[in-house]
Amino acid sequence: MKRIAYFILTFALETEKIIRDQFVFPQPRPKMKEANQGACDRESRRTVLMYPAPGAGHLIPTVEFGRLLVSHGLAVIVVQRGLPAGNATAPASSLYGNGDASASPFLSFHYIPEPPLPHGVPEGDHVAKVFELTRASNPELRDFLRVTSPAALLLDFFCYSAADVAAEIGIPAYFFFLSCTASLAVLLHLPVIHGQNDVSMRDLGGELVHVPGVTPIPAHDLPAAFLDRSSLSYKHFLALSEQLCKSHGVIVNSCRSLEPRATDAVASGLCTPPGRTTPPLFCVGPLVQSAEVAEKQGEECLAWLDTQPKASVLFLCFGSMGRFSAEQIKEMAAGLEMSGQRFLWVVRSPPGGNEQPGEPELDVLLPNGFLDRTRDRGLVVTSWAPQREVLAHETVGGFVTHCGWNSVLEAVMAGVPMLGWPLYAEQRMNKVFLVEGMQLGVAMEPGPDGFVTAKEIEGKVTWLMSSDGGRELRERTLVAMREAREALSAGGDSTAALLQLVQRLVSRADAGDLLGGGIDVVESVVASIHEGRGRSSDVISSEPMDDSSAKEQLRVVGANLGSYNNGVSEVVGDSNDVKAQNTSSASIGEEGDAEGVVVNKTKASCWTRRVRIGNAPEERDANPSRVPALEASMRAYAENKGGTVVNPSLGTSFDTVEEAYEFYNLYSWEMGFGVRYAKSRLNVHRKKCMQEFVCACAVGMILGNKMRLTLSIGHL
Structure with a gap:
């Protein structure tokens, strides 16, 4: 500890001396100006491609996140299917929304032609259709990726097949996951659930499905695409689960405070199937639509709300695809009238089969005289309302929602409690998370035929808007807000x-580089293997490897460290090397299986087992000719003028554990997380032979979770 104290006190002076005497210190980089100031041209920015699935529910959050990336110095191109011919790139300001929702020269759209639907897609399986059309678009996407050579490709989960295209070209692929973290946990765990059952989910009825960190889910509330294990859509989701684990990271439109248990479970690898790698997790939300241009109906809504008492209005809106039968619409009207509560209701035409329904005819759909009888306390608008602005209005006190994740987030950000009425996709599962997990809503309970009665609507609306329980729910929602x-x-x-994600994208760093250990240090074992100095015993491979193949196999290990894996990674030293040189080797391996890594628990022909006996010094004698790790790192920074000043690069080694701790602690200061000592291990001679460093990440993705880096000393 004396060395640590001395190091901290003298670091500034020593750094100044080294740099003054030997280097030309690079000038500070000018601060990036806002994109809309036109200070930077596109060539000066790293370009990121975002590839959403069709539909407003996918496009809107994608563009909002793209705007956020632009504000942090990146250029973003949103790739979409849709135009039958001509791959034209156009500014997003002219294509998105109804106005200036994305007005920036650094945010644009690129359209690729809509391919023909492949053969063999079942009629009526919309989910499989979206997956297959995306796969059929891969050749067009491949051509565009080769032309643009982006820093990364951010994929909607419907576009998971494009991850293979990115890997083929050498472009890091991330997933921008538009649902909640709990849904991600279920999707990662799907292969485990699949292996636990021999029947389809629909045959389990109300039996609870258990996923780490997630409220138990009745099987019938899982997404419809999960219910038939023989369906094409189900097989796509199994393949998607595998691709998530192979990705460079998953970006989720949520935050830890909203879903702490699910966030921690995903990040710590509890949801990942055995043998697969846990992807790095970036919870960057809640992201909601930043602006909507009020059309005539929108102006009418907001003007009417201005005349209502505070927190007195119930808002009913069910998304861009939410439609009810004419009978259910009449029942909803009856329930609202019976409740006596104020309401703003967006009514859409009933489903029209294969034809797109037109504007609803309220005189036909609503009960006779309903509009006249409720004129003083209700407003019915057709098809559309500016949902974000309505929810943010102080007179709105409740929200009846289809439980689409975008709508849930808008309600949370406005502090409005919810009545859940799910309709399709993952909305029934979201209802479970909303009601049982987050406890920010209650559910409308349909009958066995799915029909919700006027009595149920009256009771739940009255409870939400005028009971003590409703007021408590509102208080919880305000806390969540x-x-x-x-x-x-x-x-x-x-x-x-x-900020961590942007740093990766800007530097095109691979997984792990931001988390004190990362791939650079993992690669130090490659040099040891190649030169015969270090041999891992729980073996990466049983065959000799050259540098390139070893690096590829170890890449996944580094990704696991970079994602706060809850496993323990041990630095392994070869006993012969220790005897000969009396040194402490520094290399990293992983305990447990990982995707793409062959773990051999028996002695292989060219590897030695760990030896947990013997006596070795806790540090090696100082070598005056060896350049200390910190000095070597600063020299590299001064020469390259990029990256971090303190960088655990290839071949980094230390004389003592204390020196390693000091080095990683300084690295952590640059990157924004903390380092501390954790568990250690003694050998049979009561000499310390292993020391864990715990990176307790204070930067917020997974507070309290840890990534362990274990160093060995002498014999293991």
Whole structure:
């Protein structure tokens, strides 16, 4: 500890002396100006491609996140299917929304032609259709990726097949996951659930499905695509689960305060199937639509709300695809009238089969005289309302929602409690998370035929708007709102996660480089293997490897470290090397299986087992000719003028554990997380032979979770 104290006190002076005497210190980089100031041209920015699935529910959050990346110095191209011919790139300001929702020269759209639907897609399986059309678009996407050579490709989960295209070209692929973290946990765990059952989920009825960190889910509330294990859509989701684990990271539109258990479970690898790698997790939300241009109906809504008492209005809106039968619409009207509560209701035409329904005819759909009888306390609008602005209005006190994740987040950010009425996709599962997990809503309970009665609607609406239980629910929602806004503030969890992600994208760093250990140090074992100095015993491979193949196999190990894996990674030294040189080797391996890594638990022909006996010094004698790790790192920074000043690069080694700790602690100061000592291990002679460093990440993605880096000393 004396060395640590001395190091901290003298670091500034020593750094100044080394740099003054031997280097030309690079000038500070000028601060990036805002994109809309036109200070930087596109060539000066790293370009990121985002590839959403069709539909407003996918496009809107994608563009909002793209705007956020642009504000942090990146250029973003949103790739979409849709135009039958001509791959034209156009500014997003002319294509998105109804106005200036994305007005920036650094955010644009690129359209690729809509391919023909491949053969063999079942009629009526919309989910499989989207997956297959995306796969059929891969050749067009491949051509565009080769032309643009982006720093990264951010994929909607419907576009998972494009991850293979990115890997083929050498472009890091991330997933921008538009649902909640709990849904991600279920998707990662799907292969485990699949292996636990021999029948389809629909045959389990109300039996609870258990996923680490997630509220138990009745099987019938899982997404429809999960219910038939023989369906094409189900097989796509199994393949998607595998691709998530192979990705460079998953970006989730949520925050830890909203889903702490699910966030921790995903990040710590509890949801990942055995033998697969846990992807790095970036919780950057809640991201909601930043602006909507009020059309005539929108102006009418907001003007009417201005005349209502505070927190007195119930808002009913069910998304861009939410439609009810004519009978259910009449029942909803009856329930609202019976409740006596104020309401703003967006009514859409009933489903029209294969034809797109037109504007609803309210005189036909609603009960006779309903509009006249409720004129003083209700407003019915057709098809559309500016949902974000309505929810943010102080007179709105409740929200009946289809439980689409975008709508849930908008309600949370406005502090409005919810009545859940799920309709399709993952909305029934979201309802479980909303009601049982987050406890920010209650559910409308349909009958066995799925029909919700007027009595049920009256009871739940009255409870939400005028009971003590409803007021308690509103208070919990306001707390969630404040915590979510804090996560998005400077220094908040989501902001810190975003900054980590941007750092990776800007530097095109692979997984692990930001988390003290990373791939650079993992690669030090490659040099040891190649030169015959270090041999891992729980073996990466049983065959000799050259540098390139060894690096590829160890890449996944580094990704696991970079994602706060809850396993323990041990530095392994060869006993012969220790005897000969009396040194402490520094290399990293992983305990447990990982995707793409062959783990051999028996002695292989060219590897030796760990030896947990013997006596070795706790440090090696100082070598005057060896350049200390810190000095070597600063020299490299001065020469390259990029990256971090303190960088655990290839071949980094230390004389003592204390020196390693000092080095990683300084690296952590640059990157934004903390380092501390954790568990150690003694050999049979009561000499310390292993020491863990714990990176307790204070930057917010997974507070309290840890990534362990274990160093060995002498014999293991």
